[in-house]
């Protein structure tokens with residue numbers, strides 16, 4: 222554990238260490254949270270907590286790594302998560318992201334699932350163009366471009382996605398447009414989404430998903446969490462995902478109440 | 486007719502009208518709006534004869550700290566104008582003034598102590614430069630309004646830059662700490678914070694989203710700076726500076742438990758000492774701190790059929806974490822009510838920046854409010870047993886009171902949930918009307 226690691230609330234001690242021999246269950250899944258200090262505001266660490274808890278409930282063993290600027294990514298990476306940050310946080314991680322960019326692009330190309338929220342979603346795109354017209358390059362893993370603007374897009378969101386309804390909360394000042402062949406993550410049914418005009422929210426390429434939704438997005442949308450875990454389990458073990466049946470009634474209630482309320 | 490007199494008359498009329506309609510006790514913003522419209526210079530004029538104008542701002546603890554500071558000053562015989570509990574917008578201040586203003590529109594008081602949120606504090610300072618500012622902390626709260634912590638910190642920095650005589654700053658808050666660099670020449674700085682012996686408890690007060698700021702260093706504490714020395718859950722002392730032979734105040738036992746109330750008391754006392762100078766008396770200060778009651782909803786205790794029912798307002802991660810730390814040592818039957826109106830903070834993501842494991846042993850009887858299911862889900866991830874979820878506040882309260890009639894109870898609630906619950910409780914029990922609390926701490 223790095224001294225820079227932050228507390229992931231609820232995570233048991235030692236969940237950053239590999240399983241004891243014989244205790245791997247259905248297999249180890251190595252989860253990396255990028256820049257937990259700089260890029261995980263608005264509860265985005267809750268996504269990592271949700272994934273680790275559900276990986277465990279499905280009978281696998283999560284190994285939770287935190288990646289800080291200047292450090293090396295672990296040898297095994299099965300699932301990558303990133304969150305939103307303030308402008309100051311974003312500036313702090315830009316150089317490091319460029320440094321580990323090739324590795325992230327390789328992982329993405331090899332099918333490693335990734336969930337990038339808000340600021341990290343923007344940094345996974347082609348570029349961020351500031352209000353002054355300056356273009357800052359991104360990783361280019363998602364074919365999106367973000368323009369800074371004065372107007373902040375804030376409020377609750379309901380989406381239709383490949384995994385069904387998704388609810389969350391957006392809070393961003395960048396306005397994002399999708400490249401010609403880039404699929405969105407979802408269609409906006411309530412809220413503003415990528416730019417408030419074209420009805421798209423987020424972006425998805427293969428197993429990489431970018432979205433503006435905080436909330437955090439995963440706990441109230443367990444189908445999305447399990448989709449990411451399923452991809453990661455296959456990646457990690459070489460076998461099809463073997464989920465347990467989980468009781469998600471509370472999550473379903475939380476999600477569907479928001480859907481009904483916002484679409485009413 | 487003088488413009489200000491016209492404003493006072495118009496404002497007083499609006500105030501009366503608001504009261505007739507049942508709009509409360511003068512804390513409503515409308516009369517202030519009317520007065521400000523008639524005379525934009527209203528505030529500056531009204532405060533012209535008040536020698537010291539003190540603004541209290543920051544994210545957490547404004548209401549409690551303001552109440553304590555007012556009590557401290559009144560205990561020293563000072564006449565103090567203050568805005569009613571929680572009305573921390575400029576117009577709320579004017580509305581409150583209208584009750585006390587003579588028609589020519591100038592307030593008579595030794596001091597004005599005003600609780601203002603970050604944006605309104607700045608708005609106020611542009612109209613009237615405060616002589617003093619007490620800046621508590623910068624935490625994530627109501628991000629719908631201010632969007633980013635850095636922005637909120639910027640508002641306070643600007644406010645401090647407009648203050649003419651003295652500022653009191655939190656040594657342990659990285660954002661507030663940095664403000665000292667941007668003051669006008671000759672403005673005095675006093676610090677408050679935790680004594681080095683309890684520095685490991687800083688995490689209980691610290692803002693989660695400030696973790697990238699952790700490389701800052703607290704400035705050295707001199708003999709005018711207040712350092713908190715807790716004795717137990719509710720007794721505390723203050724040492725003046727870090728020197729071995731430092732003078733000390735207390736110990737005194739507060740009527741509110743926990744580290745947050747103690748740090749607020751430390752902030753208020755350090756400020757009172759700055760404002761009063763040589764007139765500051767330990768005995769008067771201790772008496773004020775001992776007697777000042779918690780503001781409504783901040784650990785307020787209601788007698789519910791012979792059993793105490795505590796209402797605990799929670800509005801952001803730092804505040805909720807502190808509240809759980811404060812009350813965790815005495816687990817009782819608990820309910821949590823989360824709404825997501827504007828005044829609550831519309832984004833409930835913050836619940837994931839609070840550690841609920843303190844509640845694991847006793848569990849939570851009921852979650853409620855519009856986001857009651859989200860709260861239950863959050864508790865599930867911290868392995869806290871939840872007895873049930875009832876999003877309707879009235880039904881939930883009825884069920885909670887009925888099922889836990891013979892034991893002490895506690896409700897953690899967001900702002901609008903608290904207002905609603907309080908109204909319902911007032912129909913059953915003796916609950917003081919909001920904004921009409923009796924004056925305390927007077928000699």
Ligand SMILES: [Zn+2]
Nearest residue numbers: 305339392393
């Ligand atoms: Zn965001």
